Amino acid sequence: MTSNPAPDRTLRSAPRGPSPSDPPRAPRAPRIVVVGGGFVGLTLARRLERRLRRGEAEVVLVDASPSMTYQPFLAEVAGGRIEARHVAVPLRTTLRGTRVVTGRATAVNPDRRRLHLTLPDGTGTVLDYDELVLAPGSVSRMQPVPGLAEHAVGFTTLADAVRLRDAVLTRLALAADYADAERRRAALTFVVVGGGYTGVEAVAELQDLARATARRYPGLDVAELRVELVEAEGEVMPELPPALGAYTRARLADSGITVRLRTQVTSMVGGVVELSDGERFRADTVVWAAGVRGNPLLARTGLPVDPRGRLRTRATLQVDGAEHLWAAGDGAAVPDLAAARRPDDGAPMCGATAQHAVRQARVLARNLVATLRGGGLVEYRHRDAGSVAGLGSHRGVARIYGVRLRGLPAWLLHRVYHLAMMPTWGRRERIALDWAAALLGRRDLTAPDLVRGGLPTASRPDVRSEVPA
Numbered sequence: 336m337t338s339n340p341a342p343d344r345t346l347r348s349a350p351r352g353p354s355p356s357d358p359p360r361a362p363r364a365p366r367i368v369v370v371g372g373g374f375v376g377l378t379l380a381r382r383l384e385r386r387l388r389r390g391e392a393e394v395v396l397v398d399a400s401p402s403m404t405y406q407p408f409l410a411e412v413a414g415g416r417i418e419a420r421h422v423a424v425p426l427r428t429t430l431r432g433t434r435v436v437t438g439r440a441t442a443v444n445p446d447r448r449r450l451h452l453t454l455p456d457g458t459g460t461v462l463d464y465d466e467l468v469l470a471p472g473s474v475s476r477m478q479p480v481p482g483l484a485e486h487a488v489g490f491t492t493l494a495d496a497v498r499l500r501d502a503v504l505t506r507l508a509l510a511a512d513y514a515d516a517e518r519r520r521a522a523l524t525f526v527v528v529g530g531g532y533t534g535v536e537a538v539a540e541l542q543d544l545a546r547a548t549a550r551r552y553p554g555l556d557v558a559e560l561r562v563e564l565v566e567a568e569g570e571v572m573p574e575l576p577p578a579l580g581a582y583t584r585a586r587l588a589d590s591g592i593t594v595r596l597r598t599q600v601t602s603m604v605g606g607v608v609e610l611s612d613g614e615r616f617r618a619d620t621v622v623w624a625a626g627v628r629g630n631p632l633l634a635r636t637g638l639p640v641d642p643r644g645r646l647r648t649r650a651t652l653q654v655d656g657a658e659h660l661w662a663a664g665d666g667a668a669v670p671d672l673a674a675a676r677r678p679d680d681g682a683p684m685c686g687a688t689a690q691h692a693v694r695q696a697r698v699l700a701r702n703l704v705a706t707l708r709g710g711g712l713v714e715y716r717h718r719d720a721g722s723v724a725g726l727g728s729h730r731g732v733a734r735i736y737g738v739r740l741r742g743l744p745a746w747l748l749h750r751v752y753h754l755a756m757m758p759t760w761g762r763r764e765r766i767a768l769d770w771a772a773a774l775l776g777r778r779d780l781t782a783p784d785l786v787r788g789g790l791p792t793a794s795r796p797d798v799r800s801e802v803p804a
C-alpha cells in the first residue's frame with residue numbers, strides 16, 4: 336500500500352515574501368502568530384486582546400492541544416485531589432478575540448516568515464506571520480540511563496499526571512491479588528527520580544494516594560508500601576533555604592518516604608532499579624522528574640539555542656540575532672537582570688517557572704504593541720518572588736519575598752496562591768469544589784479498567800497469570 340504525502344494548505348497568505356505563483360493578495364492587518372498556548376501563550380494573547388486597537392493586528396495562537404494545562408496542579412491531579420479536566424483551560428472559549436489553531440508547529444522559515452504546522456487530521460499547512468512568538472515550553476530532560484525510556488513515566492503533561500494516578504491505583508489493585516511475594520513487593524514499590532519541587536510534590540501526593548488506597552483495600556497493609564525519592568544533589572528543592580529543605584526531608588520521611596540524596600539511578604532495565612549507592616530492587620512504577628529542557632522544536636528551527644535546548648533570547652525577549660522572532664517561558668534562555676551575578680558563572684538566566692513565564696508574557700505583549708506602533712522596547716526584569724510547594728495533606732513549604740513558612744500556613748498559601756493564579760473563574764470554582772470533596776474524604780479512588788485498558792505504565796506483566804483463580 337502506498338500513502339500520499341500530507342497535502343500542504345496555506346491557512347492565509349501574507350503580503351511579504353510571495354512566490355511568483357502566488358495570487359495577488361488584499362492588504363491586511365499585521366499578523367502576530369504565537370506558538371504555544373501555555374502560561375506564556377495564554378497570558379500574552381489575553382494581554383494583546385486588551386491592548387490592541389480594533390483591526391490593529393490579527394493574533395493567531397497555535398497549540399497542539401485545545402487547552403492550556405496549569406502544571407503546578409499536576410501533582411494534585413496525580414494524587415486524585417483535583418479532577419484532570421479542571422486544570423485544563425479551554426483556549427477557544429477563553430480567548431474570544433484571538434484566532435486559535437489546534438495544530439503542531441513543525442518548522443519555521445524566518446526568511447519567508449512562515450510557520451509550518453501539522454493539523455490534527457495529519458495534513459500539513461503553513462501560516463505566514465509578521466511577528467512570531469515561540470513559546471512551546473519544555474519537555475522532560477532524559478539521561479542515558481538504560482531502561483529509562485521503556486520503564487519510567489515523565490511528569491510534565493496532564494496525560495502524565497493521569498497515568499501516574501492510574502498506575503498507583505492499578506498497582507495496588509494488582510498487589511492485593513498477587514500470590515507471589517516478589518511481584519507484590521514490586522507492585523507496591525514507587526520511585527520518583529528528581530528532588531526539585533516537581534519531584535517533591537509528586538512523591539508527596541503519590542504517597543498520600545497510595546496510603547489512602549491501601550487503607551481501604553482488604554488484604555493490603557500500608558506498611559508494605561515502599562516509596563523512594565532519589566536526588567543526585569545534596570538537598571531537595573535547592574531554591575529554598577537549607578532549613579526548609581531539611582524540613583521538607585523530615586516531613587517526607589515522617590510520612591514513610593525514603594529520601595536518598597547524592598544518589599543516582601544507574602539502570603532500570605526490566606523494572607529493576609539500580610542506584611549509585613549499590614541498592615538494587617524491583618519497582619513497577621518509576622517517575623522521571625529530573626529537570627526539563629527546551630522543546631525539541633526550538634533546536635530544529637536552526638535559531639541559536641543554549642545547551643538546554645532553549646532559544647537564546649535578549650532581555651527584550653527578541654530571539655538573538657533574528658528579526659520578527661520572539662521567545663519566552665521554559666523554551667527561552669532569557670537573561671535574569673534582577674539576579675546577582677556570580678563571579679564563576681556566566682550571566683544568570685531566568686529559571687523554568689510559571690512565575691517568569693507569566694511576567695515575561697506581559698512584557699512581550701507590551702513590546703509587540705510597541706513594535707507595531709514604532710515605539711521603544713523594554714527589558715524583562717523581575718525579582719524572584721520565591722516559591723511555594725505542597726507536601727501532601729495540610730503541609731507545605733514557602734519562601735515569599737524573604738518570608739519563610741512551613742506546615743499548615745505554607746500549605747494554605749500554596750493553595751490560595753495557585754487558585755488565584757489559575758486562569759478563569761470557572762476553573763477556580765471547580766478546583767475549589769474538588770478540594771472540598773477531598774477534605775470530606777470523597778477522593779475518587781476508582782482504579783482504571785485493567786481488562787480493557789491495560790496497564791498504565793510501560794511495563795506490562797501478564798495480569799491474568801498473576802490473579803489467583
Ligand SMILES: Cc1cc2nc3c(=O)[nH]c(=O)nc-3n(C[C@H](O)[C@H](O)[C@H](O)COP(=O)(O)OP(=O)(O)OC[C@H]3O[C@@H](n4cnc5c(N)ncnc54)[C@H](O)[C@@H]3O)c2cc1C
Nearest residue numbers: 371373374375399406407440471472664665687688689690
Ligand atoms: C509538575 C509541574 C509542576 C510545576 N509547578 C510549578 C510551580 O509550582 N510554580 C511555578 O512557578 N512553576 C511550576 N512549574 C513550571 C511551569 O509550569 C512552567 O515554567 C510553565 O508552564 C512554562 O510556561 P510555558 O508557556 O513556557 O510552557 P507551557 O505552559 O508548558 O506551554 C507550552 C505549550 O506549548 C504547546 N506546544 C508544545 N509543542 C508545541 C508544538 N510543536 N506546536 C504547538 N504547540 C506546542 C503545549 O501544548 C503547551 O500548551 C511546574 C511544572 C511542572 C511540570
